[in-house]
Amino acid sequence: MGSSHLVIYVISDSIGETAEQVAKATVSQFNIEDYEVRRFPYINEKQQVFEILDEAKNEHAVIVFTIVVPELRKVLIEEAKILNIPCADVMTPILHAMESVLKIPAKEEPGLIRKLDERYFRKVEAIEFAVKYDDGKDARGIKQADIVLTGISRTSKTPLSMYLAHKNLKVANVPLVPEVLPPRELYEIPPKKIIGLTTNPMKLIEIRQERLKALGLKNEANYASMQRILEELDYAEGIMKKLGCPVIDVSSKAVEESAGIILEIFKDMGHKFSNGK
Known part of the structure; x- marks a missing residue:
């Protein structure tokens, strides 16, 4: 040359x-x-x-x-x-x-590859968001989220958050515990951004007992008692009514099915999501 x-x-x-x-x-x-x-x-x-x-x-x-x-x-x-x-x-x-x-x-x-790259980075961002604002770690995420899931322990909040994150949605989840007041931010966002999660008490006691077994703890723990579970469910139902948010029962549903219902609820409210495509 x-x-x-x-x-x-x-x-x-x-x-x-x-x-x-x-x-x-x-x-x-x-x-x-x-x-x-x-x-x-x-x-x-x-x-x-x-x-x-x-x-x-x-x-x-x-x-x-x-x-x-x-x-x-x-x-x-x-x-x-x-x-x-x-x-x-x-x-x-x-x-x-x-x-x-x-x-x-x-x-x-x-420019199609650039558009694909942009979608990929939006997905990564949504997944990082779900991890950062999982289980009420930081209430500031509530106002930044596309969707906020709330419910008592073992109502699929985390797996649903991660599943929806793969649809490019920023999801925060907030646990409801009778001894702890919900964060004020939960009352400062539109109810249509919130989804309440509930479940069948018999199903929940089974899940919690399995959880205790995995942790090497005894089934008699208050966490897995029927009295405690009913108390938590009643408390959560009261909070959800106060919020005025939609509520879905996840007890007999796979994560994909519950996520599909959540997306349909939000679409019916006029939200437009990329759905990961």
Whole structure:
């Protein structure tokens, strides 16, 4: 290639990160240091292509691009050929290979991978939120949450919070215990943001006894007594009535089923959720 300064023009109808990574990986095979990468993101007009190529024609340049819109791609390839500028299409060969196997056309829509990345990071953020504001650890999360779950111990608050977090929803959960006043923040948010969780006392005593067994404790503990469970359920029912929030019984439902009911309740109230898609 000689000692001339190499300029790699990275052109993309999105941010151009994919093309730049490919360009850098390729140039690393040539043991040269005298090069630079110039990235041109969000190119969506022919005039922009002409202007970039007009600059590139005067340099020791190669073009690496990811453009999925056929018309714009065609202009770039044809104009680069006229100007005798080497041009590498990163995306199209892979698109064609996949189309031939899948038997469906590509969407030809710029920036889809970035949108997927954004959804992924929103999901991670929602999961971190659910962990941070689990079990009433920090009442400040109540006002920041999309959904607040409340109920007594072992009513699936944590697994429901995590399941809904995977739908990109920020969920806080607040335990209701007769000896502890609920946080004031619970009364300062709209009731339509809150879901009360209740369960069958017989089912709950069974769950709590299993929990005690797992912890190596005796079943006689007050935590798993019927009297204590009925007291907690009555207390929670009173709080939920005061809040005026919807209440669902989770005793005979899988987490997925309860989450589906919660999402339907919120949709009926006019909330619009991405549902993780």
